[in-house]
Amino acid sequence: MAQNDKLFHESWHRIANQRIALRSSARIHRLMFRGSPWYVVQDAYSSNFYRLRPAAYRFIARLRLDRTIEEVWNEAMARDPDETPGQGDVIELLAQLYHANLLHYTAPPDTAKLFERRQKQQQRMMASKVKNIMFFRIPLFDPDPLLKKMLPFIHLLISPGAALVWFGVVGMGIKIAIDNFAQLRVQSEGILAPSNLFFLYLGLLAVKALHEFGHACTVRRFGGEVHTVGVMFMVFSPLPYTDASAVWSFPIRWRRILVSGAGIIFELFAAAVALFVWAHTGPGMVHSLAYNIVFIASISTLLLNINPLMRFDGYYILCDLLDIPNLQQQSYQQLTWIMERFGFGCKNVETPAATPKDAAIYTGYGVLSSLYRLVIFSSILLFVADRFLIAGILMAVICIAAWVILPVFKAIGYLATSPKLERTRPRAIGVSAIVAGLVFVFTYFVPFPADFKSPGILKAVDYSIVVNPASGYVREILVESGTRVTKGTQLMRLENPGLPPKLKETKAAIEETQVRYQKAMRELPSDMAPLASRLSSLNKRLERLRKEEHELVIKASFPGVWVCPRAHDFEGVWVQRGTPLGQLINDEKFHFVSVVSQFDVSQLFAEGIRAAEVKLAGNAGATVAVVSYTSIPMEHTTLPSSALGWAGGGTVALDATDPRGLRTAEPFYEVRARVDTTAGVPFLHGRSGKIRFSLSSEPLLPRAWRALRQVIQKRYQL
Missing domain, CATH: 3.90.930 (Outer Surface Protein A; domain 3)
Known part of the structure; x- marks a missing residue:
């Protein structure tokens, strides 16, 4: 128009x-x-x-x-x-x-112009490759002739009957995953172990090859052509890729959606088959490879392929569902229009949005996708640097040049020469300078509240694990679990059938020795010393046996609540000496034992803590005040409770070799905080929660710079 x-x-x-x-x-x-x-x-x-x-x-x-x-x-x-x-x-x-x-x-053709145009195209392609250095592509060959020969198989592979098979197999895989979820989660802790890296990459290669095969087959199934198959170096890992751009010529929308989702469909089928193999094989190469295929097919699908914020399959599916081609490009154009129209006051610019709904979609997608890309690429940089420090540094330099330095120079050139700003250039330069100045002042000089959170568990100040000092059969439960008891209250009664005969035998031996000792005093004084020694030994043995007999009755050592949920499971069972039978808890005073990471502990020791508060699991709306806290200045590697680790549903990374689920992957520091028990929430020994430490206010930029230095120092000892 x-x-x-x-x-x-x-x-x-x-x-x-x-x-x-x-x-x-x-x-x-x-x-x-x-x-x-x-x-x-x-x-x-x-x-x-x-x-x-x-x-x-x-x-x-x-x-x-x-x-x-x-x-x-x-x-x-x-x-x-x-x-x-x-x-x-x-x-x-x-x-x-x-x-x-x-x-x-x-x-007439201008050869110089033709070469210049070709050179500019190559420069643009090279600049694009530099910006996407983490996903560098090299085309290899044309697969279209092979796909033509495979058309009968492809028609069979992509058909209603094949869809029914897919739903059945994937449904079976979902059931297997639900039934074995705990085991799948535990095995994931060793996914990056050196011994598993070969299987991980092998699974990644197999899954991605199947993924690209799915795209190529679906394009050919609906009449498109696929002329490029190559290798994409995703974070320096060579993986196959297919150019399925022919889908853009398909007039039927559901076919375009099916082509975009074909890779995901093939991956999920592979994951379901691999789950079946994993569940029915023992430890070994096949078992490990199957698990890695399951991990790759599920994680990559959720984080990358199906996620519309990255330009992978989910993005193109979303474009067709919304019926908005080039959503990302139009989103960036919308953000540019907002800046030029409302920031710089340009009247001659047009929005790509045809309706207010489109404007909202473009704006929201542009902001969210930019933030998500920043998070993903930052994570990839750290991942690469953890394993290949030099490569990570080079990638960081290139990314900073491509995403920070180059855009700054482009922005300066845009402000200085753009024809759109011909009438509003002074305002555009002024607004840009003011915004940049405000951002700097806002982040460098304005203090903001600072805090950090750490997981932990509630522990009674006075509590003990009740064990049996003597071995025996549990004959009687004298107090039910949850009952408040006083000091000396009998909790359990044990019986040792072998103890009374030993007592009787020892008493008889003492009587016999006493008689012989009396006889030696009258007839043979030289035998008195050995008999006296034997008598002393027998008396000690009798004392020990009587003590053991006395200890068969388990008593409370201090007033509190007797906790033994499995008490009746012990009835009639022989328990060896030292077996934990239950807990005795004094519920009047509690402290919260928190696990503070090495990243946060520097703030705890170096800066003043203004306040601290605890929120317990199940009562997130109630805040428990902290009366006082004590930091223990030494590293720990054993958690106070398995509930804090990954195996127990917590957030602390564990050492995969520890079957107890208590040894952490990294050292931590322990902080014990006395809590106010009048907060009106149930205080239960062993209940998990989080403690929040409020620090002194600090501007955002210095805080971010310190966090970056801590990450570099922690990861790379630089």
């Missing part, structure tokens, strides 16, 4: 008398988006696609080598002045098609 500000253009005279037409190799596809027709121009040689509005396509379709551009434009204006593109739109449209090598023109 011809807009007033683009109806006429000062550069029109440069192209008005040119005779231009689309190249004969260009293919045109008519697609429907949101009920409106669009036209997709396909370059048959490069497999690039360009989307045109109907008005723009009608103008391009009228171009002939025997007519000038101005003649075609004047004729179009005479027919439909409302829908014909303005001169400015025509210049932009022809420039895009020219740089894509889709135009044929009668002017």
Whole structure:
């Protein structure tokens, strides 16, 4: 549509008398988006696609080598002045098609210009590869002839019958995963162990090959062509990739969605089959490989492929579901429009959004995808640097140059030379300077509240694990679990059938020795010393046996609550000396034992803690005040409770070799905080929760810089 500000253009005279037409190799596809027709121009040689509005396509379709551009434009204006593109739109449209090598023109070829254009294309491609250094691609061969030969198999593979098989197998896999979830989670702790890296990469290679095979087969199933298969170095790991861009020419939306989701569909099928193999094999190579395939097919699907915030399968599925092609590009254009229109005051800029709903979608997606990409790429950088420090540093330098330094220079050039800012350049420069200054002041000088949280458990100040001092059968439970008892209360009664005979035998031996000792005093004084020694030994033995008999009755050593949920399971069972039978808990005073990471402990020791509070699991709305706390200045590697580790549902990483689930992967520091027991929440010994330490206020930038230095020092000892 011809807009007033683009109806006429000062550069029109440069192209008005040119005779231009689309190249004969260009293919045109008519697609429907949101009920409106669009036209997709396909370059048959490069497999690039360009989307045109109907008005723009009608103008391009009228171009002939025997007519000038101005003649075609004047004729179009005479027919439909409302829908014909303005001169400015025509210049932009022809420039895009020219740089894509889709135009044929009668002017003498300028070899230097052709080479210059090719060189610029290569420079743009190289710049794009540098920005995407973590996903560098190398094309290898054309798989289309092979796919043509496989068409009968592909039609069988992608059919309603195959879909029924897929649902059955994946449903079975889901059931196996639910039944074995605990074992799957425990095994995941060793996924990055050195002994497992080979199986992990082998599984990754197999899953990704199947993923790309799924895309290629689905494209060919619906009549598309696949001309490129290659290797993508994802974080320096070579993996297969397929160019399935032919899907953009499919007029039926559900087919485009199916092609985009084909890789995920094939991966989930592989994960289900691998789950079945994993569940029915013992430890060994097949078992490990099957588990790694399950891990890769599920994690990569959830974090990358199905996630629409990255330009993988989920992104293209979302584009087709919303019927919005090039969602990311239009989102960035929308954010640019907001900046230019409301920040810089430009009146001659157009929003890509046709409706307020589109504007909200573009804006939200642009912000969320940018933040998510930042998090993902930062995590990848740390992952690479953990294993290949030099490579990680090089990647960080390249990423900083591509994502920070280069955009800054581009922004400066944009502010200085952009034609859009011709009338509002002073305002644009002023607004940019003010925003940059405010961001710096806001992050460097304005203090913000600071705090950190640590997991922990509630422990009674006075508690003990009740064990039996003597071995025996548990004959009687004298007090039920949960009963409040006083000191000396009998809790359990044990019986040792072998103890009474030993007592009787010892007493008889003492009586006999006493008689012999009396006889030796009268007849043979030289035998008195050995008999006295034997008598002393027998008396000690009797004393020990009587003590053991006395200890068969388990008593409370201090007042509190007797806790023994499995008390009746012990009845009639022989328990060896020292067996934990239950706990005796004094529920009047509690402290919260927290696990503080090495990252946070420096703040705990170096900075003043203004306040601390505890929130217990199950009572997140209630806050428990901390009366006082004590930091223990020594490293620990054993958790106070298995509930804090991954195996017990906690957040602390564990050493995979510890079957108890208590030894941590990294050392930690312990902080014990006395809590106010009048908070009105149930205080139960062993209950988990989190403690929040409030620190002194600090600006964001110094805090972020310190956190970055701590990460580098912790990970790389630099």
